[in-house]
Amino acid sequence: MSYLKISEEVQNALDSGKPIVALESTIISHGFPYPNNVELANEVEETIRSLGVVPATIAILDGQIHVGLSKDEIELLGKAPDAYKTSIHDIPRVLSSKKIGATTVAATMYAAQLAGIRFFATGGLGGVHHGVNESFDISADLPTLAKTKVCIVSAGVKSILDIPKTVEYLETLGVPIYGYETDRYPSFYTRDAGLPVEKIDKTSLVQLLRTQDELDLNHAVSVVVPIPEEDELDPDLIEGTINDALKEANENGITGKKVTPFLLAKISEQTKGDSVKANISLMLNNAKTAALIAKEYHQ
Numbered sequence: 001m002s003y004l005k006i007s008e009e010v011q012n013a014l015d016s017g018k019p020i021v022a023l024e025s026t027i028i029s030h031g032f033p034y035p036n037n038v039e040l041a042n043e044v045e046e047t048i049r050s051l052g053v054v055p056a057t058i059a060i061l062d063g064q065i066h067v068g069l070s071k072d073e074i075e076l077l078g079k080a081p082d083a084y085k086t087s088i089h090d091i092p093r094v095l096s097s098k099k100i101g102a103t104t105v106a107a108t109m110y111a112a113q114l115a116g117i118r119f120f121a122t123g124g125l126g127g128v129h130h131g132v133n134e135s136f137d138i139s140a141d142l143p144t145l146a147k148t149k150v151c152i153v154s155a156g157v158k159s160i161l162d163i164p165k166t167v168e169y170l171e172t173l174g175v176p177i178y179g180y181e182t183d184r185y186p187s188f189y190t191r192d193a194g195l196p197v198e199k200i201d202k203t204s205l206v207q208l209l210r211t212q213d214e215l216d217l218n219h220a221v222s223v224v225v226p227i228p229e230e231d232e233l234d235p236d237l238i239e240g241t242i243n244d245a246l247k248e249a250n251e252n253g254i255t256g257k258k259v260t261p262f263l264l265a266k267i268s269e270q271t272k273g274d275s276v277k278a279n280i281s282l283m284l285n286n287a288k289t290a291a292l293i294a295k296e297y298h299q
Ligand code: PSU
Pocket: 024, 026, 027, 030, 031, 087, 103, 104, 105, 106, 123, 124, 125, 126, 127, 138, 139, 140, 141, 158, 256, 257, 258, 260, 264
């Protein structure tokens, strides 16, 4: 496929059946400020490599979907003020106009599947927004999870979103959710969203994924991992901060793809960077978890 450009490192891993973990790039362009974003992207890749697994950061550059970025390409993306937040429906437009595209969970999943990558690590999934009854705002991540066969490791859905509705909607779409060594659904900055989740360990998860491979079932498997305990934010404080950010977004008429980046920037401002620290910690933890699962799957 001429629109797919797989790096040499990723291609070698694909050819030799080595484990690979895909990574999104919206977290680089819209999730963190420069240079934290580039530092984190590199650190995430190093964490995965140190476990003998190949990282594949995905983005759109020069009219091609790049699977596996060089350090220079990560830097370019981290510095590009006009990188286009590319969800699944934006892919043809970003490719044909040769814009720099940072891929969301939805677009990254699509690219990972196209390249033949089974695992994906990210911070948080998109989902159903608060006030959905009025706004109808539901991330394209959700329907894409229903039709894309990747195992995606995240710290759940953060409470900038309506977590119970997101979980309910994933069930409707036929996307299974498993708590990695936990029976509480995590809420990104904190370890417990107040919802139960089915607990799974690595061995059972790998068995389940291999079973899925034998079937004609092309949904994602969502694996949720709580943020490490020492980096968890105070649940009451973060709840208040999120509520303020939501109010401000509403008052400023922020809609569409701008909602998530707006809320993240506000929260970072309000917590004086504590939310950024927490985000880094959980992202590294998710990358490590995804790499360990991928390694066992490819044994
Ligand atoms: N959640 C985060 N940080 C992020 C995102 C979600 O904690 O950066 C990004 C992801 O790339 C996700 C996207 O796929 O936002 C969802 O955006 P939207 O709701 O516009 O689909």
